Amino acid sequence: MKKIYLILVMCFVSSVLFAREMGDFVKNIKLSPLVVHFPEIQKEVLENGTEIQFLSNPEFPIVYADFHIYHGRKNLGKRPVEIVRLLEDSWEFSGSKTYPKDSFLQEFEKLGAGFSLAIDYDKTSIHLSYLKKDEERIFSLLKSFWEEPNLNSEVISTMRGRITDEIKRRNDNPTQLGGRKAKEALYKNTIYGSTSQISSLEQIREEDLLSLQKEILSEKKKILLLTGDANLQTWKSYLSRWKNYESSGQKTSEEITSELLAENIKNSKQKNILVEKEVAQSFVYMTGVIPKHNDPDFYAIQVLNYIIGGGGFNSYYMREIRNNRGLAYSAGSSADFQADYGTINFFAMTKTESVPEVLSLMKELIEPKLIDSLKEEELTRAKVAINNQFVFLFEDSRKTLTNELRFRDHKMPKDYLLKFRENIDKVSLEDLRRVGKKYFSSSDMLVVIVGPKSLQSQLGGSFRLVQPEEILP
Incomplete structure (x- = not known):
């Protein structure tokens, strides 16, 4: 028995000494600064105005081509927002006149290649991936898609039905529901903040889709991102022979700025919204306005966001709300920077009975009292983490x-x-204290909670109760 006891003591002491030695060893290591070599991107503009950005990477015989056409949802004008998704799906699955409907995508599948089309807020994008040996065949298929655009009535009908089903099911996920209602309030009276409705979807005619398709094809600003084992000269020759569509007239464009979003929050009749839904876990969401991407405060906001909620398990939100108090299944924050505006978002998933406490704590953790108390070590850790993540911008x-x-x-x-x-x-x-006071004030944010009606009384009556499909005032 004494021998066993002695062995245990020796193991314990040696493990402590070993841990201490390991800690000292790591502490004294001198790490050389991370050196990042930025790849040289070749840029050329063709006579037809198409720009090519080329980055050679012949490690594998695969070519990646992403073709961006600068005409998107923000250019809809007075068209219904539902037309974007209907055109996006119908166009891709209608193929071309030579390869109608499924036969177009089947040709890509035969080659093990990839093809997709997406219409986003700013632009329409065609994404390609293929083996270099099949390039001539890919060019032939792409030419057919571009010069023989097709919109099949059967495909349109099928896609209209699919989108209708998606709209009917869109309130199933509480996080998506909360994000959508917050978006409707924050981007009020904009195309970006408009939510699709079945009644509007049913009114879209085939000629409406053809008109928007023609506008996209006639857009003059086009950029090709080309990489992999691609031949730049071959693509230049191919694109120079591509059909140019005549302009369909002056296009309209929606402009969203940080000032517009801040005004929407200021003029909101109700900043606190409770979306009624019987759920096992309630969703708590706060959103506010930050400046655009190229604002000088960008860097300080990034660091503060990392410390508060963007750093995962290293953040105050995860540590204080989830780990220390066990109040939430997940909690965090994100900063979204765009060309002309930005948003800061805080969120948590929690039991319904914990919502008032979680919301109070979420607000408390972004108050000046906490931000003013941050230590130099916390700042340093956040900066090191962000700089270490920087290299992943170039992982492929x-x-x-x-x-x-x-x-x-x-x-x-x-x-x-x-x-x-x-x-x-x-x-x-x-800098953290300054941007914290300027952008992280909960009084300047919208709060959206998805949960049962009973929460309204628990939250003190300051929340407006709305239904998932109710249009916000």
Whole structure:
């Protein structure tokens, strides 16, 4: 028995000494600074105005091509918003006149290639991936899709039915429901904030779809992102022979700014909204306005967001709400920066009876009292984490090109990437206090909660009760 006891003691002491030695060892390691070599992106503009951004990566015989046409949802004008999704699905699955309906996508599947079309807020995008040996065949299929656009009435009817079913089921997920209602309130009276309705979807005619399709095809601003084992000269030759559509007239464009969103919150008749839904877990969501991507406060907001809720298990939200108090299944925050505006979002999933306490704590954790108490060590950890994540912007050549285009669309400085880590390192505790007071005030935010009607009395009567499909005033 004494021998066993002695062995246990020796094991315990040795493990403590070993842990201490390991800690000292790691502490004294001198790590060299992370060096990032930015890839050289080749850029050319063809005579027809199409721009090509090319990044060679011949590691595998695969080519990736993403064709961006700068005509999207924001250019709808007075058209119903439902037309975007209906055209997106109908166009892709209608194929071309030579390869109608399923036969078009089947040709890609035979080659093991990928093809998809998406109509986003800013632009319409065609995404391709294929083996280099099949390039001539891919060019032939793509030419057919571009020069022989097709919209099949049977496909349109099928897609209309699918979208209708999706609309009927869109309130099933409480997080998606809460995000949608917050979006409706924050982006009020904009195309971006408009929610699809079945009645409007049913009114869209085939000629309406053809008109929008023609507008997209005639858009002059087009950018091709080309990478993988691609041949730039071959693509230049191909695109120079591509059919050019005549302009369909002056296009309208919606503009969303941080000032517009802040005004929407200020003029909102009710900043606190309870969306009635019987759920096992209630969803709590707060959203506010931050500046656009190229604003000088971008770096400080990124760091503060990481500390408060964006850093996962390292953040105050996860530590205080989930780990220490066990009040939420998940909690966090995100900062979304766009070309002309930005939003900051805080969220948590919790038991219904915990909602009032969780909401109170979510607000408390972004108050000046906490932000003013942040320590230099917390700031340093956040900056190191953000700078370490920076390298993943370049983890593959396709992602590199996509990010490069996004930064240019957002009018970021030419040396943005070069000085990113330097600018993050410059963020001080005083910067965090300043942006915290300016952008992280819960009194300037919309609050949306998805949960049962009984929550209204628990929340003190300050919340307006709405139904999932109710149009907000």
